[in-house]
Amino acid sequence: MAAEKKGLQLLDFWVSPFGQRCRIAMAEKGLAYEYLEQDLGNKSELLLRSNPVHKKIPVLLHDGRPVCESLIILQYLDEAFPSTPALLPAGDPYARAQARFWADYVDKKVYDCGSRLWKLKGEPQAEARKEMVEILKTLEGALGEKPYFGGDTFGFVDVAFVPFTAWFLSYERYGEFSVAEVAPKLAAWAKRCGERESVAKNLHPPEKVYEFIGVLKKKYGVE
Amino acid sequence: MVPASASLHCHDTRSLTGTEAKMAEQVKLIGSSNSPFVHRAAVALRLKGVPYEFIREDMSNKSELLLKHNPVHKKVPVLLHGDRAVCESLVIVEYVDEAFDGGPPLLPADPYDRATARFWAHFLEEKCLKSLWPALWTEGEVQEAAMKEARENLALVEEQLREKRFFGGDSIGLADIAGAGLLGHWVGVLEEVAGVRVLSDKEHPALRRWAAEYLANEAVKECLPDRDQLLSHFSAIRDKCVSVAKSMLPK
Numbered sequence: 001m002a003a004e005k006k007g008l009q010l011l012d013f014w015v016s017p018f019g020q021r022c023r024i025a026m027a028e029k030g031l032a033y034e035y036l037e038q039d040l041g042n043k044s045e046l047l048l049r050s051n052p053v054h055k056k057i058p059v060l061l062h063d064g065r066p067v068c069e070s071l072i073i074l075q076y077l078d079e080a081f082p083s084t085p086a087l088l089p090a091g092d093p094y095a096r097a098q099a100r101f102w103a104d105y106v107d108k109k110v111y112d113c114g115s116r117l118w119k120l121k122g123e124p125q126a127e128a129r130k131e132m133v134e135i136l137k138t139l140e141g142a143l144g145e146k147p148y149f150g151g152d153t154f155g156f157v158d159v160a161f162v163p164f165t166a167w168f169l170s171y172e173r174y175g176e177f178s179v180a181e182v183a184p185k186l187a188a189w190a191k192r193c194g195e196r197e198s199v200a201k202n203l204h205p206p207e208k209v210y211e212f213i214g215v216l217k218k219k220y221g222v223e
Numbered sequence: 224m225v226p227a228s229a230s231l232h233c234h235d236t237r238s239l240t241g242t243e244a245k246m247a248e249q250v251k252l253i254g255s256s257n258s259p260f261v262h263r264a265a266v267a268l269r270l271k272g273v274p275y276e277f278i279r280e281d282m283s284n285k286s287e288l289l290l291k292h293n294p295v296h297k298k299v300p301v302l303l304h305g306d307r308a309v310c311e312s313l314v315i316v317e318y319v320d321e322a323f324d325g326g327p328p329l330l331p332a333d334p335y336d337r338a339t340a341r342f343w344a345h346f347l348e349e350k351c352l353k354s355l356w357p358a359l360w361t362e363g364e365v366q367e368a369a370m371k372e373a374r375e376n377l378a379l380v381e382e383q384l385r386e387k388r389f390f391g392g393d394s395i396g397l398a399d400i401a402g403a404g405l406l407g408h409w410v411g412v413l414e415e416v417a418g419v420r421v422l423s424d425k426e427h428p429a430l431r432r433w434a435a436e437y438l439a440n441e442a443v444k445e446c447l448p449d450r451d452q453l454l455s456h457f458s459a460i461r462d463k464c465v466s467v468a469k470s471m472l473p474k
Binding site: 053062065067068069072073075076079080093094096097100101104105138 | 295304307309310311314315317318321322334335337338341342345346379
């Protein structure tokens with residue numbers, strides 16, 4: 001029987017914001033890993049074996065053992081590599097609870113609403129637009145005057161949400177609104193994060209994301 | 224808006240010492256007694272030996288207290304520790320585990336085991352519950368499809384529980400708190416109100432065993448709502464259950 005591959009591997013898909021969370025986290029922590037791009041139309045043995053329950057990316061393999069679900073992966077990285085910069089604030093249960101709450105909010109709201117924005121038309125699309133603006137304003141409220149959601153340091157919620165900044169352009173085009181107008185502090189935060197090497201190196205240009213959505217729309221037969 | 228009514232829920236037969244009274248003042252749980260999500264938070268507090276004041280919320284007429292402390296979701300449970308509010312039941316459970324020293328840990332020590340616990344807690348919360356609801360409350364072809372998915376999810380949980388006493392090992396942990404009350408106590412009531420069977424002794428023996436062990440735990444028993452009360456509650460809101468199920472279907 002072959003020995004389990006040592007070290008970190010990431011099963012991922014190039015444009016996935018959930019995968020990008022993991023890439024950014026490992027970059028922030030200075031952790032080396034092997035990136036394995038997955039063909040989601042023809043899922044590999046490795047992916048199906050590593051995530052039999054959901055069959056989704058991202059999956060982190062650590063010495064061959066799979067960890068699934070992006071936010072769970074982030075917490076795992078904090079706990080398995082305690083000498084690296086922490087994403088969740090150490091020793092402060094309340095701050096940690098706040099961070100988990102807001103990361104959960106991003107998970108519950110952003111991707112779904114964004115998908116409805118580009119998939120639907122007419123009244124349902126208008127509703128999705130209204131909802132997206134509300135979501136962005138709520139997140140801006142949580143950010144407040146702080147440079148990052150984590151306070152002075154780039155942390156758990158920042159990593160959880162920043163990949164979606166590459167989707168802002170698409171949300172703006174489909175929703176016909178401007179993030180800078182409805183949530184200026186959030187737009188400033190996005191720019192600030194974009195200046196970090198971990199983010200700059202791991203997000204795709206917004207135009208590429210927009211192009212990808214165009215391809216998806218054709219695939220789903222939504223014009 | 225009406226003020227929430229407060230009642231003291233602590234260890235029933237013991238009277239409070241001065242210190243306990245201080246702590247009891249400090250920790251409050253806003254909830255309704257019919258909610259499996261509130262139950263999760265209550266169980267966590269009791270397993271960790273944290274005295275708390277239960278503030279009963281009328282969900283049809285939400286209090287200022289609730290809206291102040293959970294403006295984002297406007298839901299229960301909300302944990303108040305001093306004046307700090309923690310929302311979302313599973314976030315509350317992890318908070319209680321980290322903030323209070325007493326009682327057994329609700330998550331294992333090893334990072335990989337912790338990730339596994341969180342995975343199953345999340346699975347029970349996201350996949351299991353979300354597929355159960357339409358399986359119970361829709362009809363015809365839609366229900367058939369939802370039932371198929373619900374059964375598949377339950378089969379995965381069943382498989383896990385063949386190997387373990389609790390997801391947490393020998394003692395109740397995060398994933399058990401996420402799912403055992405729901406699957407062991409609430410689902411039976413919901414099946415009766417909906418007139419639909421999802422769980423069975425034949426197909427889910429490990430799940431039944433796990434739920435029974437969970438329900439036999441003293442801390443769990445102390446905050447489990449009476450079955451008849453739940454039956455009457457869900458019978459009364461049957462229409463709402465149906466409309467929520469419809470809203471959960473893919474658009």
